Amino acid sequence: MISEKQFEIISRAIRHSEIADKALQDDLIDHFCCFVEAEMQSGQSFENAFQAAYEQITPNGFGEIQQETLYLLNHKKRLLLNQCTYLSGYVFALSTTIGTFFKIMDLPGLLPYCMPECWAWPLFSCSCYW
Amino acid sequence: MYICPMYSKELLKGTLGVIILKLLEENGKMYGYEICQKVKGISEGKILIKDGSLYPILHKLLSDGMVTTEEVTIGKRVRKYYTLTPKGKGEQKMAVQELADFMDTLHKIIFTDTKTTPAV
Numbered sequence: 001m002i003s004e005k006q007f008e009i010i011s012r013a014i015r016h017s018e019i020a021d022k023a024l025q026d027d028l029i030d031h032f033c034c035f036v037e038a039e040m041q042s043g044q045s046f047e048n049a050f051q052a053a054y055e056q057i058t059p060n061g062f063g064e065i066q067q068e069t070l071y072l073l074n075h076k077k078r079l080l081l082n083q084c085t086y087l088s089g090y091v092f093a094l095s096t097t098i099g100t101f102f103k104i105m106d107l108p109g110l111l112p113y114c115m116p117e118c119w120a121w122p123l124f125s126c127s128c129y130w
Numbered sequence: 131m132y133i134c135p136m137y138s139k140e141l142l143k144g145t146l147g148v149i150i151l152k153l154l155e156e157n158g159k160m161y162g163y164e165i166c167q168k169v170k171g172i173s174e175g176k177i178l179i180k181d182g183s184l185y186p187i188l189h190k191l192l193s194d195g196m197v198t199t200e201e202v203t204i205g206k207r208v209r210k211y212y213t214l215t216p217k218g219k220g221e222q223k224m225a226v227q228e229l230a231d232f233m234d235t236l237h238k239i240i241f242t243d244t245k246t247t248p249a250v
Contacts, residue, residue: 007206026208027162027185033207034163059180069186073193 002037006046010036017062024069031057137176146179147187148229151196151214151222159200159211162188188212196221 002010010032014025032053039049058065153168154160160168166179191197196218199210214222 001205004206011206021189023210024185024189027188027210030161030204030207030209031163031166031185056180065183065185068183069189072186072190 002033002040002046006036007033010050014062019062019066021066021069024065028057028062028065142177145229146183147191148222148225150184150187150191151218151225154197154212154214155219155222159213161209161211165212191218 011029014029014032019025019028032050035053035057036046036049039052040046044052149169150165153165157168162184166184169177169179188197192199192212195215197212198215199212202209202211
């Protein structure tokens with residue numbers, strides 16, 4: 001078992017890292033402690049064990065874990081937002097084209113329904129909501 | 131995602147979620163470090179999960195409602211035990227089935243002689 005002081009060193013290093021999520025911090029603190037304890041049981045000093053833990057658990061830094069977590073958690077939402085953006089762009093372009101066509105063909109009655117403003121706000125609201 | 135002395139990460143990419151679900155199904159509740167050690171032990175050191183990579187996937191499973199956590203305080207630190215939810219158990223069966231089917235298909239493509247004689 002590691003001492004209270006050693007726990008504080010580990011805890012402080014993780015709490016002050018790029019990881020903002022408290023749940024993820026707790027997971028990593030426990031993981032670091034378990035790893036360090038196992039290394040110390042095999043005869044390593046605390047400093048060496050802590051260094052080894054860094055290399056094994058976060059070889060590319062804490063930021064990578066935070067980013068990977070955010071990516072996995074928000075992947076679907078981001079995908080949906082992208083689809084909404086593409087869809088609004090498509091409708092905007094389509095309505096502009098059709099509106100221009102009606103204007104050229106002198107069909108003014110249909111024009112207001114094809115103006116991008118008619119579609120832009122509902123689609124923009126949808127995008128914001130998602 | 132992995133440190134693999136034997137397998138390339140491309141081969142193993144996408145299987146960590148299934149591995150976690152299967153281990154939780156077999157062992158009930160487990161904490162992160164325990165999962166890493168179990169994978170290392172069962173695979174005889176051939177698959178070493180780069181430990182930090184485990185938690186993004188565990189948190190994703192948690193957010194999807196596949197697993198639930200139980201917190202136990204050990205001294206000053208908090209240990210979280212992960213357990214499969216009923217939804218996770220159903221998903222685990224499907225994921226294992228899908229993986230088995232995929233491996234079977236791969237076997238047919240790669241290890242079976244599919245060479246055909248050209249039509250005359």
